Amino acid sequence: MTEVLSLLFTPRSVDHPPAALGLVKLLPTLVRNPLETWPRPLFTERLFWQSFAGRPLLFVMDPVLIDEVLVAKAAVFTKAPIIRRTIGPAVGNDSIFTAEGAQWRWQRRAAAPPFRHATILGFVPSFHAAAARTASALEARGGETVDVAELMMATTFDVIVETMLSGAASFDTRRFGAEISHYFDTVGWIAALSILRIPSWVPYPGKRRARAGNLFLRREMARVIAERRARSGTTPDLLDFLIAAADPETGRAMTDAELADNLLTFVVAGHETTALALTWAIWLLSNAPDVEARLLEEVGRVVGDGPVEAGHIDELVYVKQVVQEAMRLYPPAPLIPRIASEDVTLGGERIAAGTPVYVPVYAVHRHHLIWDEPEAFDPDRFAPARARALHRGAYLPFGAGPRICIGAAFAMAEAVAILATLVRAVRFIPIAGHQPLPTIRLTLRPDGGMPMRVEPRARP
Ligand code: HEM
Structure with a gap:
């Protein structure tokens, strides 16, 4: 057993402080990389109280208690104000991601149809086509170093525009991605100021740039909505469903501003x-050459040389395991913040109304009480029989409960199709000595991008 484990690839990890940082160290570290403020007990304890500027905050790592927060008591543990403060300026405070109660419920229902299983399978040709375009571009760049993070952003951007907005809009992908990045880069400041209870109008580095970027993104969304209102008669996509939706309680439809916020959210x-x-x-x-070889073998056996099709997705079991294990070690959404909306008890702890209660997904996914060799890359953890034995609060890349990611099945099918297509066409070679560290910028990004060398694979 030990011998097998010792062969697994174990990436370099962030150096976490032994205990919670004091305010003086906390603030600059939060701005640089909030992950570096997470103390080691988050990876070994079930619950951890931390004081932020005199206010208590509870981190919950016990899968049973996580389930209670996100599922059983979801009505009590609502989305924390930090979500509105960090994400609200970009996607509005009443969009599907940020709204609560009735205002959230009807938007969630309105957005549901494109995410039904059969509809998602219908998108697989778009997933494959986007990946095939990226693969051809890479085949032409053999021997070069590319930024895989940037390439994947462009590929999945193509997919979302094509599937959710019927490819109608001619977006400037690079500018779009850059504006989102400018905004995300300021989130550390927003979080630090929020901890100090400094009002949101106070300036901070990058704020003006980020605001200009937000205006650009909203203008782009307004343009897409105006174009769509001017034409009709196509296969309905997400935007059509949102335009047609009406609140069952009031009969009200979404305004153009609400549509823009939701489109931007998606x-x-x-x-x-x-x-x-x-x-x-x-x-x-x-x-991890052994893992890569197994993945290639499966893709060859299931898909052959042709395109990845809808019928292949469920058969690419090992490709899915690789994606799941990558999201365990590097959950794209590393933190799920909630707030107790009333006095409540959790695991014997009394929690006063107004207390932030955070699920640190990144720490749960590397928790020593949950996983063997938590830092090692081992897709076999998600072999179907072993995955069934996992507690649902132990693995949460998409969250859980009523606010679980609406796009989870879409994202899994997309990631499986794209990974299979790309890895079959191109060999990605790590840059010697480059060990990217994860950085929280709302999402979990590789610090400094992901430079890798590419070589086209010989076709059989
Ligand atoms: C690997 C890819 C993805 C990951 C890791 C991810 C993760 C998450 C997580 C953790 C949440 C819950 C946040 C919370 O409870 O506070 C969430 C919500 C959401 N996600 Fe995703 N997501 C992914 C892909 C997608 C895709 C492809 C879409 C749409 C096309 C999408 C749209 C949304 C929306 C609209 C919400 C808010 C749902 C609600 O509050 O009702 N996500 N996502």
Whole structure:
């Protein structure tokens, strides 16, 4: 057993402090990389109280208690104000991601149809086509070093525009991605100021740039909505469903501003996360030749040389395991923040109304009480029989409960199709000595991107 484990690839990990940082160290570290503020007990304890500027905050790592927070008592543990403060400026405070109660429920229902199983399978040709375009571009760049993170962003952006907005809009992909990044880069500041209870109008580095970027993104969404209102008669996509939706209680439809907020939510939430899952998966694979060989064998056997089709997705079992394990080590959404909306008890702890209660997904996924060799890359953890034995609160890349990611099945099918297509066409080679560290920028990004060398694989 030990022999087998010792062969597994174990990536370099962030150096976590032994205990919670004091305010003086905490603030600059939060701005640089919030992950570096997470103390080691998050990886070994079931619960951990931390004081932020005199206010208590509870981290929950016990899968049973996580289930209670996100599922059983979801009505009590609502989305924390930090979500509205960090994400609200980008996607509005009443969009599907940020709203609560009735305002959230009807939007969730309105957005559900494109995420039904049969509809998702219908998108597989788009997943394959986007990956095939990226693969051809890479085949032409043999021997070069490319930024895999940037390439995956462009690939999944293509997918989201094509599937959710029927490819109608001519977006400037690079500018779009850059504006999102500028905004995400300021999130450390927003979090630090929020901890100090400094009002949101106070300036901080990058704020003006980020605000200009947000305006650009919203203008782009307004353009897409105006174009769609001017034409009709196509196969309905997400935008059509949102335009047609009416609140069952009031009969009210979404205003153009609400439509823009929701579209932006879907475009941002729906491409960046999947791109990161793919980026980390490709890098992990390139460091684990045995895993890569097994994956290639499966792709060859199930798909052959042709395109990945809908019928292949469920058969690419090992490819899925690789994606799942990549999201265990590097969950694209590393933290799920909630707040107790009333006095409540959890695991014997009394929690006062107004207390932030955070599920640190990244720490849960590397927790010593949950996983053997938590830092090692081992896709066999997700072999179907072993995965069934996992507690549902132990593995949460998509969250859990009523606010679980609406795009989870879409993202899994997309990631499987893209990974299979790319790895079959191109060999990704890690840069010697480059060990990317994960950085929280709302999502979990590789610090400094993901430079890798590419070589086309010989065709059989
Ligand atoms: C690997 C890819 C993805 C990951 C890791 C991910 C992760 C998450 C997580 C953790 C949440 C829950 C947040 C919370 O409870 O506070 C969430 C919510 C959400 N995700 Fe995803 N997501 C992914 C892909 C997608 C895709 C492809 C779409 C759409 C096309 C999408 C749209 C959304 C939306 C709209 C919500 C808010 C749902 C609600 O509150 O009702 N996500 N996502």
